[in-house]
Amino acid sequence: MDEAHERSLNTDVLLGILKKVVALRRDFKLIVTSATLDAQKFQTFFGSAPIFEIPGRTFPVTINYNETPCEDYVEAAVKKAIAIHITSTHGDILIFMTGQDEIEAACYALSERMEQLISTSKKRVPKLLILPIYSQLPADLQAKIFQKAEDGVRKCIVATNIAETSLTVDGILYVIDTGYCKMKVYNPKMCMDALQVFPISQTAANQRAGRAGRTEPGTCYRLYTKNAYRNEMLPNPVPEIQRTNLGYVILLLKSLQVDNLLDFDFMDPPPKDNILNSMYQLWVLGALNNQGRLTDLGWKIVxxxxxxxxxxxxxxxxxxxxxxxxxxxxxxxxxxxxxxxxxxxxxxxxxxxxxxxxxxxxxxxxxxxxxxxxxxxxxxxxxxxxxxxxxxxxxxxxxxxxxxxxxxxxxxxxxxxxxxxxxxxxxxxxxxxxxxxxxxxxxxxxxxxxxxxxxxxxxxxxxxxxxxxxxxxxxxxxxxxxxxxxxxxxxxxxxxxxxxxxxxxxxxxxxxxxxxxxxxx
The missing domain is CATH 1.20.120.1080 (Four Helix Bundle (Hemerythrin (Met), subunit A))
Structure with missing residues (x-):
């Protein structure tokens, strides 16, 4: 199992199921891998399983923190990107934003600043190729971030947290980390998903910094203080299973003959309210009967x-x-x-x-x-x-x-x-x-x-x-x-x-x- 630190809904369910399988079958080997894993926690979950540390081939990354909290991180990121572009000789820039609106605002501000620089500066200003990346962007525009820039042109990629682990772009030497991401959080009492901006975890911050050291030594500029990183950010992201509607997961486990969901071996059990609310919604739909077992409709749905x-x-x-x-x-x-x-x-x-x-x-x-x-x-x-x-x-x-x-x-x-x-x-x-x-x-x-x-x-x-x-x-x-x-x-x-x-x-x-x-x- 790769990228286990992401703790997606399916990953957590699979971990619980595979734990039972490993206990039953001695011939079965499970290897859980990740670049930024809380190895101790996984070791305890699997009953003192051995840990193997394989050194990566990454280069050192210098971390720079803000001395004071940042009021407008979009504006601060734009200023930092322009400063890097003017003062450093080579290397592409990667900026992390929370969503499409912020990315578009940052790209617009960057292009405006570049136009001002070119028109007012007496010296020659090198070109800056500004490239946004987010899920709704057409595929042909997304692909541009992987294309090599012309000689004398620096790429500045403005991305969501998709660029933390899912994408690897060579040539990035500078990362600007705003310290925030968007997360979908389910409220069982209101039966509502809220898409809200949250501070990232320390793990995510380390992943972001690591993007700068793929090909040669790099620098990460964190637009938050060292104190905020140490005391205000969670060590690891909140697992998806603790902040989402569990309807499909419950049906899946019921179909695998897991009757008592509250006793299922989750690494981080979801809130009891979430489980009960999701079961109630499935009963309302007719997928579960009064005893909490799958109906004929429930078997079809699963x-x-x-x-x-x-x-x-x-x-x-x-x-x-x-x-x-x-x-x-x-x-x-x-x-x-x-x-x-x-x-x-x-x-x-x-x-x-x-x-x-x-x-x-x-x-x-x-x-x-x-x-x-x-x-x-x-x-x-x-x-x-x-x-x-x-x-x-x-x-x-x-x-x-x-x-x-x-x-x-x-x-x-x-x-x-x-x-x-x-x-x-x-x-x-x-x-x-x-x-x-x-x-x-x-x-x-x-x-x-x-x-x-x-x-x-x-x-x-x-x-x-x-x-x-x-x-x-x-x-x-x-x-x-x-x-x-x-x-x-x-x-x-x-x-x-x-x-x-x-x-x-x-x-x-x-x-x-x-x-x-x-x-x-």
């Missing part, structure tokens, strides 16, 4: 490499005979649209159907990349969606599930979406503000949502997921109250009444005003 609600949506697509449409909606990697594209392809009732419409139009154009560029669509996202769709199609064939289509009847597709996400139903409260029907949690339509500008806002929606950025934003589709009552009877029922919720509100308001007038009299 065979699909998807989040349980997405897998249920796919299986309901078979039942409601709209599997072809749901198969296109399920892949999560999507084309990012401009405002112009959104207007052109928008289906006002659903974000999911808007994405389906984009894919169908692309399919009619023989999956052409130039067509995507003409319509301001992200071709990489669409190609990834096509790839995932093909893989799911193969899995469905092996499960002998026939492909069906509902044609133009999009209501059936919305019902399939509702069957998987009825527990995420929200009711209209304000202009674009909703509240979760069960928890009262506020939810907002994102300005990029197809429902945002549809003219009339639907009373009920179901959302795919809730992400906390500046607000709690949801990706959603309209829902009928009757569907919620039919598909989620443990939460909803329909009152026998001819009036809508808005009419109820209006009547209640009129009664209140009348009562106040009478009281004044």
């Amino acid at each position: 065979q699909l490499p998807l989040d349980p609600p997405l897998a249920k949506m796919l299986l309901m697509g078979e039942e409601l005979e709209c599997l072809d449409e749901v198969l296109t909606i399920v892949p999560k990697d999507r084309a990012e649209e401009s405002d112009a594209a959104r207007e052109k392809f928008s289906i006002p009732e659903s974000d999911h159907l808007t994405l389906y419409n984009v894919y169908q139009q692309w399919k009619q154009q023989q999956y052409r990349g130039d067509w995507c560029n003409d319509h301001f669509l992200h071709v990489k996202g669409l190609r990834k969606a096509r790839e995932v769709r093909s893989q799911l199609l193969e899995i469905l064939k092996t499960l002998k599930i026939p492909i069906s289509s509902c044609g133009p009847d999009t209501d059936i597709v919305k019902k399939a979406i509702c069957s998987a996400y009825f527990h995420n139903a929200a009711r209209l409260k304000g202009v674009v503000e909703y509240v979760n029907c069960r928890t009262g949690m506020p939810c907002h339509l994102h300005p990029s949502s197809a429902l945002y500008g549809m003219g009339c806002t639907p009373e009920y929606v179901v959302y795919h997921e809730l992400i906390l950025t500046t607000k709690e934003y949801m990706q959603c589709a309209t829902a009928e109250p009757q569907w919620l009552a039919e598909l989620g009877p443990m939460f909803f029922y329909v009152k026998e009444s001819d009036t809508s919720m808005l009419e109820h509100k209006k009547t209640r308001k009129e009664r209140k005003q009348l009562w106040r007038r009478k009281w004044r009299i």
Whole structure:
């Protein structure tokens, strides 16, 4: 097992399973490797297993810390990069940022500073090739970071933490470490993922510094103090299993006959609340029975490499005979649209159907990349969606599930979406503000949502997921109250009444005003 220090969800589950296998089979050898591993912890977990230290072929890296805390690390990183470029003779620069917005801001600021330098300096200023790298960047632009720069040109790569371990770029002699990264953290009480900026761990900081010493001695500039590194940063990153929704992991372990999940040998056990909340959500979906064992639906879900609600949506697509449409909606990697594209392809009732419409139009154009560029669509996202769709199609064939289509009847597709996400139903409260029907949690339509500008806002929606950025934003589709009552009877029922919720509100308001007038009299 390589890169074990990353402690991904699958790594931790595999470690727990392999520990049992090693104990049962004497002929089985397990080698766990990593450049920055907490070897002692792994040794204790595997019952005093031997540790082998293999010296790496890296060069020494000089670490420079800030003397005082940094207020604006984007600005500080830009200044440091320009200073290195002017004062040092050779070697490329790698800057670590937290996400796309910061990377684009840093690249823009760097190009502006370079223009100012060239126009004001009397001496010749060497060229600086500024290269961003993040997951949503088209593949051809990502590949530029590996290409050798022309003579006399220095590369300055601005990256997310993807460049910590996943990428190795030769020629990097200077690393500028801002000390932060973005992490997805799941809150079981709010049933919400929050994408937030956190300080990196000491392990991650050492990985970043190591990037500067691959080909010759280098320098790492840390935009934080030595005290912050020693006392404010965790020694190792928080394992993914302790900060994520455990739905699929629970189904996987249940299918491997692990009945008591609280007793499973995790290296770092997830919070009990996370386990119980995920089990409750699986029961709501119908994947677990009242005894906590897998149902027939649960056995089918575990065979699909998807989040349980997405897998249920796919299986309901078979039942409601709209599997072809749901198969296109399920892949999560999507084309990012401009405002112009959104207007052109928008289906006002659903974000999911808007994405389906984009894919169908692309399919009619023989999956052409130039067509995507003409319509301001992200071709990489669409190609990834096509790839995932093909893989799911193969899995469905092996499960002998026939492909069906509902044609133009999009209501059936919305019902399939509702069957998987009825527990995420929200009711209209304000202009674009909703509240979760069960928890009262506020939810907002994102300005990029197809429902945002549809003219009339639907009373009920179901959302795919809730992400906390500046607000709690949801990706959603309209829902009928009757569907919620039919598909989620443990939460909803329909009152026998001819009036809508808005009419109820209006009547209640009129009664209140009348009562106040009478009281004044």
